[in-house]
Amino acid sequence: MERIKIGKNLYLDPFARCLDNLDSKIFLTQLEFLILSFFSNNLNTVLYVEDILDYINKATSFQKNYTEQNVYVYIQKIRSKLEEDKRNPKILLNVRPGYILMFQS
Incomplete structure (x- = not known):
């Protein structure tokens, strides 16, 4: 599997x-x-929070019963690693009632 380009210089x-x-x-x-x-x-x-939740619960074989709150926490953790300014995100955006990963060319 190759690296996946998700931004101008981000893989x-x-x-x-x-x-x-x-x-x-x-x-x-x-x-x-x-x-x-x-x-x-x-x-x-x-991607709606419910879809993200379904995806991670299925992918982890229900090892833990993740909740919507877990999704919110992990989105924040990902933003802290992904964004230059996590308080003003430009890549992983909140679009109620979900999130969108915007490709940055």
């Missing part, structure tokens, strides 16, 4: 389970990677 590396911005690698937890992979397969598409 999701499935082998290393990290973000690669050409200058450095930003490592992700298993769940952060899972959520970001779901977004990268649906670039520029609003």
Whole structure:
């Protein structure tokens, strides 16, 4: 599996389970990677919180019963690794009632 381009100089590396911005690698937890992979397969598409929740619960074989609150927390964790300014996001945006990963060319 190749790196997935999700921004101008930003790639999701499935082998290393990290973000690669050409200058450095930003490592992700298993769940952060899972959520970001779901977004990268649906670039520029609003993903509803319920869809994200269904995806992670199915992908983790219900190892833990994740809730909507878990999704919100992990989105914040991903933003802290993905965005230059997580208080003013430009890549992972909140579009009620969900989120969208905007491809930055």
